[in-house]
Amino acid sequence: MLRKIVIFGAGKSTSYLLDYLLEKSEEEKLHLTICDLFPEMLPNKIKEHKACSTLKLDIFNETERKNSVKSADIVISMLPAHLHINVAKDCIEHKKHLVTASYVSDQIRELDKKAKEYGLIFMNEIGVDPGIDHMSAMQAIDKIRKKGGKLILFESFTGGLVAPQSDNNLWNYKFTWNPRNVVLAGQGGAAKFFQEGTYKYIPYHKLFRRTEFLDVEGHGKFEAYANRDSLKYREAYGLQDALTLYRGTIRRVGFSKGWNMFVQMGMTDDSYTIENSEGMSYREFVNLFLSYSPTDSVELKMRHYLKIDQDDIMWDKLKELNLFDDHKKITLKNATPAQILQQILEESWTLGEHDKDMIVMYHKFGYVLNGKKRQIDSNMVVIGENRTHTAMSKTVGLPVAMATLFILNKKITTPGVQIPINKEAYEPILKELENYDIKFKEFKVPYLGYNPNV
């Protein structure tokens, strides 16, 4: 008998997810129902696949949504994160498993008790970050613990970047995911982490000046800035006794120093709107953040304000974005500085038709074994195939698809609202991911931590 998988949302991150499930559909006896507001946008090979049907569905149409959930053996939600809750409640009502790649919201967490009561698996955070980071970290941590090691340091970094072969701008960066999240990254409060037993805090306006460097063999040097809350998974990972906990976002070296210019200017602010933004030139936009002068140029004022030498590459980075152009116009009405900056950046940083993206993940595990401090670093690099089959959609979509299948096949059986930190989840998924060239390299390195001598 066919097992029915109902998928809500078929955005650009679902290419690999759908390919994988359809590829397995015969062998695994699967039938997919893709519910989307615009199912006609799906490629023909998906739409016309015999194991697949599509349904034009507005997620707020409660009757249709509930009927779809009811028809499923398992549900995948690839909707924007805030919409999962609608589907999740239906899954409780109709007693269906649920898989999402998003962070567990408080609303979803509240369903844990009922999910357990009904024996339902609500698997979340099973994309790349969050997702592959959880699984690869927990696999390494459990391995160290099994040997008798005690974790004292855990650092984890992920970045969605442009692949080297398509890297042709001074920022070594293009948008490979939601640009808005990139522009707003780090906002909303100080970054908090734990270093050698003490809390550390970085205010937003210093975040991009407090980077760490990372070398990835064969891929060169990267930098990382701290995520908002590095302590988020302390309990989940069982790292209450670790002295150092740090989570960060990877960029190519020099990106953050450049990005800091926008932060310093106030251009990433999303808290107020500029009433006359429509039709404003890029140059006028920049000038909003500089003192008035009847004589000095916008360029000189900005160089002076940010103390940028004229032969500094930072300056070329700004010019590359046409930031001082008097003819380029903002087309957004009543936009926030962040929205305007996004528009300016999208003009320069959008993946071209033949561009490839890249996902880089890097973990550091410091531990004590037999009285000695040791360290293992591991990293994963995935290069995308093209603009649809991106490394991002691969590393997000495949773990979701695999988890779904393992739940159907009762390899993953623990009920409740969860993230993939249990062996029954990460072990088979990581193994299967290797078949798709998503694999980690591990290196023993000297314990560097921050205080190797104490």
Add this chain to the structure above:
Amino acid sequence: MLRKIVIFGAGKSTSYLLDYLLEKSEEEKLHLTICDLFPEMLPNKIKEHKACSTLKLDIFNETERKNSVKSADIVISMLPAHLHINVAKDCIEHKKHLVTASYVSDQIRELDKKAKEYGLIFMNEIGVDPGIDHMSAMQAIDKIRKKGGKLILFESFTGGLVAPQSDNNLWNYKFTWNPRNVVLAGQGGAAKFFQEGTYKYIPYHKLFRRTEFLDVEGHGKFEAYANRDSLKYREAYGLQDALTLYRGTIRRVGFSKGWNMFVQMGMTDDSYTIENSEGMSYREFVNLFLSYSPTDSVELKMRHYLKIDQDDIMWDKLKELNLFDDHKKITLKNATPAQILQQILEESWTLGEHDKDMIVMYHKFGYVLNGKKRQIDSNMVVIGENRTHTAMSKTVGLPVAMATLFILNKKITTPGVQIPINKEAYEPILKELENYDIKFKEFKVPYLGYNPNV
């Protein structure tokens, strides 16, 4: 027949207010009822004055509060700003005039229609800033307009400072008002103003580096940083056509550059708490915002982070606050960085028993008259008498007291929720303030604006 004035709240800003009304009580046939949670704290000469009675009152005791309002001919609320609304609603119910020194809240503004309907005067923002700034600015603006001048520039600055004779620290600053407001000044969004016809925005982390200088004859040089919203009174003052609108806060030169160090470090953040703050040393507190190092000192790390030379006076400013002291401990539990910084600063910046404070206000009025650009600057300096009779309580309390009396005496008669921008209010009050040495000096200066040649 006695006129009854009921006063809610008798905090430290009410010394002059009470003195003034009691001094006038016989001539003006006044009786004061002071309602406070701790009326016993009032000085004997007030408590025992024959024109005064006191009432121990919890503002949340609705019956007593309403009874007090009912017994009044006019009500003054010197409560914390968020509590006015309780009294204001009672004033509507019992049809009483109301005077406060606080900003008009949305809740208070909603009472405007009823106040007008009942012929009640709800006078707000009648302290120093807001208050004397409104009155003095509107007087000058109306005078310019009467001559046929057209306002093109308005800038207004106020500061509560320590008087020169008590100015004995490197910051040239002591707390003369709510320290918490000083620590949080400028937070909550970018500062917005209008300069030569364009909006200008300064993000919080740049606010204290974009100061303007002010010379006040006989009192030396000051600096000012921009207030959050300089456009707040554009309509109220009728300045919709002005090219430049700027409101700022006055400090002694060098304060802002020093304060910027706290901002850069993230020490003024009030959005998260530090769970182990109690018992932490000042030095450990500073170190929370610096990278971990097994070898480098907190001092060197901070100097490097903020790029402070060792012979820079900025460095001495930090040392003066004992910021690197390992023995001085924070006594606050789970405090925010801002709360901790406040505690550290209060140790150094509290007014001593014999210290005097100072209020400085400075306005610039740019206008066109007969085709020529002109400018008038005006300023006011008030020095306090002692720690109780401060310049702050004088400049806040006297306008409140005077407005109250002018309302009773029907010199001020326009009903509704208002601020003192009408001639019937500012004219008699400014005149009466001069009898108490609160007066403005006016200077004709060359029009400087920002673009005098256009």
